[in-house]
Amino acid sequence: MTSVVKLIRRFVGILVLSMFLLFIVNVVILLAVASTQTPGIGPWTTAQETEAGLQKTEAGYTLSDEMTKMLKDKDAWAVYIDNDTSKVLWHTENLPSEIPMQYTIADISSLTRGYLADYPTYTAGSENGLVVVGFPKDRYWKHISPSWDYDFIRNSPYIALAAIGINVAVVLLIYVTANTKLLRSVRPIADGIQALPTKTPLYVKEKGLLSDLAKDINRTADILQSQRRDLRKKEAARADWISGVSHDIRTPLSMVMGYAGQLEDAPELSEDDRRKAAIIRQQSVKMKNLVNDLNLASKLEYNMQPLRSEQVNMAAVARQCAADFMNADISGKYPLEWKAQENLPSCVVRGDKTLLGRALNNLLNNAQTHNPDGCHIAMGFQVEEDACCIAIEDDGVGIPEEKLEKLKNTPHYMMNDSGADEPRHGLGLLIVQQIIKVHHGEVRFSSGADGGLRVEIRLPLFSEKKRYA
Amino acid sequence: MMEQYYLKQKKILLVDDEKEILDMITDFLSRDGYTQIRTAGTVKDALRTAEEWGAELAVLDVMLPDGDGFSLFERMRGFTEIPVLFLTARGEDEDRIRGLGLGADDYMVKPFLPKELLLRIGIILRRYYKAEDPAVKLAGCRIDLARAEVVKNGEHLPLTAKEHEILSVLYRNAGRIVTIDQLCEAAWGENPFGYENSLMAHIRRIREKIEANPSKPVSLITVRGLGYKLVLEGRR
Numbered sequence: 001m002t003s004v005v006k007l008i009r010r011f012v013g014i015l016v017l018s019m020f021l022l023f024i025v026n027v028v029i030l031l032a033v034a035s036t037q038t039p040g041i042g043p044w045t046t047a048q049e050t051e052a053g054l055q056k057t058e059a060g061y062t063l064s065d066e067m068t069k070m071l072k073d074k075d076a077w078a079v080y081i082d083n084d085t086s087k088v089l090w091h092t093e094n095l096p097s098e099i100p101m102q103y104t105i106a107d108i109s110s111l112t113r114g115y116l117a118d119y120p121t122y123t124a125g126s127e128n129g130l131v132v133v134g135f136p137k138d139r140y141w142k143h144i145s146p147s148w149d150y151d152f153i154r155n156s157p158y159i160a161l162a163a164i165g166i167n168v169a170v171v172l173l174i175y176v177t178a179n180t181k182l183l184r185s186v187r188p189i190a191d192g193i194q195a196l197p198t199k200t201p202l203y204v205k206e207k208g209l210l211s212d213l214a215k216d217i218n219r220t221a222d223i224l225q226s227q228r229r230d231l232r233k234k235e236a237a238r239a240d241w242i243s244g245v246s247h248d249i250r251t252p253l254s255m256v257m258g259y260a261g262q263l264e265d266a267p268e269l270s271e272d273d274r275r276k277a278a279i280i281r282q283q284s285v286k287m288k289n290l291v292n293d294l295n296l297a298s299k300l301e302y303n304m305q306p307l308r309s310e311q312v313n314m315a316a317v318a319r320q321c322a323a324d325f326m327n328a329d330i331s332g333k334y335p336l337e338w339k340a341q342e343n344l345p346s347c348v349v350r351g352d353k354t355l356l357g358r359a360l361n362n363l364l365n366n367a368q369t370h371n372p373d374g375c376h377i378a379m380g381f382q383v384e385e386d387a388c389c390i391a392i393e394d395d396g397v398g399i400p401e402e403k404l405e406k407l408k409n410t411p412h413y414m415m416n417d418s419g420a421d422e423p424r425h426g427l428g429l430l431i432v433q434q435i436i437k438v439h440h441g442e443v444r445f446s447s448g449a450d451g452g453l454r455v456e457i458r459l460p461l462f463s464e465k466k467r468y469a
Numbered sequence: 470m471m472e473q474y475y476l477k478q479k480k481i482l483l484v485d486d487e488k489e490i491l492d493m494i495t496d497f498l499s500r501d502g503y504t505q506i507r508t509a510g511t512v513k514d515a516l517r518t519a520e521e522w523g524a525e526l527a528v529l530d531v532m533l534p535d536g537d538g539f540s541l542f543e544r545m546r547g548f549t550e551i552p553v554l555f556l557t558a559r560g561e562d563e564d565r566i567r568g569l570g571l572g573a574d575d576y577m578v579k580p581f582l583p584k585e586l587l588l589r590i591g592i593i594l595r596r597y598y599k600a601e602d603p604a605v606k607l608a609g610c611r612i613d614l615a616r617a618e619v620v621k622n623g624e625h626l627p628l629t630a631k632e633h634e635i636l637s638v639l640y641r642n643a644g645r646i647v648t649i650d651q652l653c654e655a656a657w658g659e660n661p662f663g664y665e666n667s668l669m670a671h672i673r674r675i676r677e678k679i680e681a682n683p684s685k686p687v688s689l690i691t692v693r694g695l696g697y698k699l700v701l702e703g704r705r
Binding site: 247251254257258261284285288315316320322338342343 | 487489490493494496497500558559578579580581582583584645646647648649650651663665666692693694695696
């Protein structure tokens with residue numbers, strides 16, 4: 001929307017600027033033309049020069065040769081009227097016959113302002129009379145009554161300004177009216193372009209001046225939509241594929257696990273053979289966990305894990321995970337210390353209880369997997385104003401700095417490029433990240449005080465206020 | 470043990486469409502001493518066997534050639550109340566919840582460890598077909614859960630309903646930590662928020678009844694911040 005406003009502003013700016021420039025250019029041209037027109041021998045000047053060139057001699061009046069020639073060139077005639085008698089005392093030889101030889105004062109007044117027998121006439125007063133020069137009828141046009149109201153002349157600057165202002169306003173009005181139609185067709189197109197990156201389907205009406213553009217936008221939107229659909233389909237296919245594989249592998253794996261477990265306890269086998277059976281059983285358990293993790297990770301990755309959202313007391317979930325872990329640790333190699341205030345208040349978060357428990361279990365199991373010789377695990381639980389913080393820290397081998405960095409920057413299981421020979425620190429912790437992410441929480445990995453791994457989880461608390469906000 | 474022997478006579482029906490799995494579980498069960506085992510590969514078979522034979526426990530697969538285990542379970546419920554354990558390759562949580570929500574007694578996902586399956590079957594059988602509640606022997610007393618009383622130094626101390634609930638849960642999980650939340654839920658039901666102080670009061674009263682020295686408990690042990698653990702006599 002802002003871009004349309006910008007566009008309008010820019011257009012109006014250009015228009016105003018061009019009007020201003022046009023005005024300046026006009027004034028300059030007018031001045032230039034006028035200045036070439038006025039100077040030199042205007043008709044009044046000719047009359048004055050004629051008066052100056054008229055000499056009184058004993059034989060009457062004579063005009064200088066120079067002026068005689070000039071009048072002749074202009075095809076003009078001249079008379080000299082005496083003050084006392086109002087009679088013509090002198091005239092040029094080419095005086096038209098209809099020019100009278102005797103004048104009244106009214107005649108004089110009339111010819112001064114305008115014409116004498118349709119000849120444009122100009123006067124120049126001398127000591128004892130008046131010189132009148134007449135030009136051919138088609139030579140000059142005279143304005144006979146050039147009189148204006150005094151106020152009009154006095155206010156002329158304002159009037160000029162007002163006139164210019166009204167002109168500008170009228171031009172703008174015409175412009176805006178003319179452009180509204182254009183803008184009206186630009187707006188849906190601008191809206192359409194702005195809506196392109198969003199996921200909502202879009203259709204711009206293919207009408208008006210810019211229907212071609214609208215068509216193009218609609219085509220682009222269609223292409224984007226179908227690409228999104230294809231991508232989604234591909235993702236779904238991949239998740240389905242992983243889910244299918246993980247399903248199909250369960251039955252054969254059951255057989256491997258089952259019979260290996262049986263052989264492990266078979267008294268007729270040698271100690272060595274039973275140990276081998278135990279290894280087969282242990283490894284198939286690992287495979288089972290891996291398959292489960294892979295399936296969950298791919299579903300979380302493509303947002304296909306249906307999230308059961310309910311109110312979960314996170315303190316209870318954490319306590320259950322800690323108790324389960326302690327109950328399962330028969331060897332006592334992984335003592336777990338629960339660090340939380342006495343009488344923890346219930347910490348309600350909104351989310352999927354199973355998944356949240358899964359995240360905490362993954363962290364505890366991770367500590368176990370990576371410290372086969374045992375380690376001390378501390379599980380802290382803190383309640384803050386709008387979040388609960390769970391920190392799980394071990395004093396085991398930990399993770400080297402560069403892998404820690406990698407862990408922080410691996411948003412995607414498929415992008416995990418750690419080689420096959422490296423033990424994968426990935427999937428279990430990645431699932432933790434994914435689970436916490438879908439619950440709008442944060443996970444932070446760092447090195448613990450005793451060199452082990454420290455993982456902090458922050459989950460926003462559910463509040464009634466937020467729900468109604 | 471007498472009780473064990475009695476339970477091993479129970480009729481167990483295994484339903485799965487994979488013959489290998491049926492063979493394997495049959496093998497495990499017979500090696501563990503179970504003598505009455507039958508198998509079925511279809512819903513039809515399973516229903517007939519369950520009804521005619523009178524199975525006393527069923528292990529059901531969810532995916533069957535002529536239907537799914539959930540509907541089989543519901544149809545079985547039409548004529549019998551025997552305990553059911555789902556054993557399935559579908560590990561999705563919603564399936565798990567659905568299975569348990571229908572009233573199944575347990576739910577296991579393939580692949581599984583034979584020992585775990587046997588253990589769970591044993592637990593379900595004991596729960597359903599217990600001859601009588603056993604007397605729980607603790608360091609300083611004996612608890613008779615069936616009569617809801619504690620026998621300490623020849624003296625009979627009755628248990629309240631809540632104390633009985635709490636002790637039953639602890640006994641079922643003897644030797645394992647049971648969280649505060651689990652105990653509250655057992656005693657006060659769904660949404661047991663905010664009963665922790667009441668729970669502590671009940672635990673104190675239970676200790677007075679069962680411990681030789683209630684301020685230094687040896688049978689009902691606190692796991693700080695998490696929950697409680699019942700220690701049977703002679704175990705740690």
